[in-house]
Amino acid sequence: xxHLSIVFLLILSGIACAGVEYREFANPxxxxxxxxxxxxxxCLVCQNQTIADSNAExxxxxxxxxxxxxxxxxxxxxxxxxxxxxxxxxxxxxxPFKLKTGLLWIGPVVxxxxxxxxxxLFTRRKRSAATVEISAEKQQKIRSLLEEGDQS
Amino acid sequence: xxxxxxxxxxxxxxxxxxxxxxxxxxxxxxxxxxxKAVPAFSAPxxxxxxxxxxxxxxxxxxxxxxxxxxxCASCRSEHPVLNQLAQTKAAIIVGLNYKDEPEAAxxxxxxxxxxxDVSIMxxxxxxxxxxxxxxxPETFVIDKQGVIRYxxxxxxxxxxxxxxxxxxxxxxxxxx
Numbered sequence: 001x002x003h004l005s006i007v008f009l010l011i012l013s014g015i016a017c018a019g020v021e022y023r024e025f026a027n028p029x030x031x032x033x034x035x036x037x038x039x040x041x042x043c044l045v046c047q048n049q050t051i052a053d054s055n056a057e058x059x060x061x062x063x064x065x066x067x068x069x070x071x072x073x074x075x076x077x078x079x080x081x082x083x084x085x086x087x088x089x090x091x092x093x094x095x096p097f098k099l100k101t102g103l104l105w106i107g108p109v110v111x112x113x114x115x116x117x118x119x120x121l122f123t124r125r126k127r128s129a130a131t132v133e134i135s136a137e138k139q140q141k142i143r144s145l146l147e148e149g150d151q152s
Numbered sequence: 153x154x155x156x157x158x159x160x161x162x163x164x165x166x167x168x169x170x171x172x173x174x175x176x177x178x179x180x181x182x183x184x185x186x187x188k189a190v191p192a193f194s195a196p197x198x199x200x201x202x203x204x205x206x207x208x209x210x211x212x213x214x215x216x217x218x219x220x221x222x223x224c225a226s227c228r229s230e231h232p233v234l235n236q237l238a239q240t241k242a243a244i245i246v247g248l249n250y251k252d253e254p255e256a257a258x259x260x261x262x263x264x265x266x267x268x269d270v271s272i273m274x275x276x277x278x279x280x281x282x283x284x285x286x287x288x289p290e291t292f293v294i295d296k297q298g299v300i301r302y303x304x305x306x307x308x309x310x311x312x313x314x315x316x317x318x319x320x321x322x323x324x325x326x327x328x
Contacts, residue, residue: 044181044286057251058286061277086191086284088184 021060023067030070037066037079040093050093183284183303190217190298191282195272198249198257205246205272207298214324215244216317217292218268218308219280221252222260224288230307231264237313238267242321243293247271250280250288293317295324 025031038052045056051063062083069079080092089095097105134142185191194206218234220227238245247268249257254273261271274280283292293302302320304312 047178057277058280061281065278065281085184086281087286088182088284090181 021063033076034067034070037076038063041066041083042091042093044087044091179287180305181286185284185300186303188300190294190300193279193282195274195279198247198254198271198273201254201273205270210244210246210294211298212296213244214296214321215246215294217246217248217283217294219248219250219283219285219288219290221250221288222256223252226307227289228264230289231267233308233310233313234267235265236310237317240318242318243325244269248279248283249273250285251275251277293320293324296327
C-alpha cells in the first residue's frame with residue numbers, strides 16, 4: 001500500500017511539472033518560430049487543439065521535438081516536413097493545397113457560389129411574380145367586389 | 153416538376169453525405185508511413201536492457217510492431233488477442249513499450265502473459281514520434297523487405313486477426 005501511494009504521488013508530481021515548461025532560446029526569432037510552429041501543429045490526441053494549447057503527453061513530446069530541432073538550426077519548413085512525414089497533412093492546421101485537400105480549400109467558395117446563385121434565382125422569381133398584369137376585366141371585378149364589401 | 157425534384161435531390165445529397173459521415177472514423181488518421189521503409193531505431197530490450205534491437209535484425213522476416221504500455225487501458229483488452237495470435241506463430245511480434253516504467257511493464261507481462269518475441273523500450277517517446285504513434289495501442293505489419301504494409305490503430309480484436317492480420321501475414325510470408 002505504501003509502495004502504491006508513493007507511485008501515485010510520483011505520477012502526480014509528473015502532472016504538476018508538465019504544466020510549466022521552461023524553454024530557453026538563443027534569439028527572439030527562434031522563440032517566434034517556436035511559438036508559431038507549436039500553434040500551427042495539431043495535437044493528434046485531442047484533435048481540435050494545437051500542440052501549444054494541449055496538455056496531452058504527445059503534445060508535450062512534439063513541443064520538445066520542435067524545440068530540439070530549432071536548437072539544431074532546422075528551418076520551419078524542415079520541421080513541418082518532419083511532422084507531415086510521420087503524421088500526414090492532418091498534423092498541419094494550415095494544410096497545403098493539393099488534390100487531396102482541394103475540396104477543403106475550394107469547398108467554402110463553392111458553397112458561397114451556390115448560395116449566391118440560389119439568392120439570385122429566388123429574388124428574380126419573386127420580382128417577376130410581383131409584376132403579374134391584371135386584365136381590365138379582372139380589375140373591374142375586383143373593384144366591384146371591394147365596393148360590395150364596403151356596403152355591407 | 154422541378155419544384156418536386158429539387159428538394160428530393162437536395163435531400164438525397166444531404167443523406168448521402170450524412171451516411172458517409174456516420175461511417176467515418178475521424179480519430180483514425182491515415183498513416184503516411186504505409187508502403188515506406190520502417191523508421192530506423194536502435195533501442196534497448198525490455199528484458200535485457202544491455203542488448204539492443206534494430207529493424208535490420210528483422211530483415212527477411214514478416215513482423216508485427218505493437219505499441220503498448222502498462223498504463224494503457226485498451227492494451228489490456230487487446231492483450232489476450234495478442235497472446236492468441238502469438239500462439240499461431242504466424243509472424244514475429246515485436247513490442248514497443250511506449251513511455252512506460254520497465255518494472256511496471258515487466259510486471260504486466262508476468263501477470264498477463266508475454267505475446268512478444270521481444271519488446272523494446274521507448275521511455276521518452278522518440279521512437280513513437282518516428283513511427284507517427286499518437287494513440288496506444290497501435291499495430292504495424294512489416295514485410296520481409298522492412299516495408300510497413302499496414303497500420304491498425306486501437307486495440308486489435310479477434311475479428312481483425314481473422315479478417316485482416318492473418319490473411320495479410322500469409323500473403324507477406326509468401327512474398328520474397
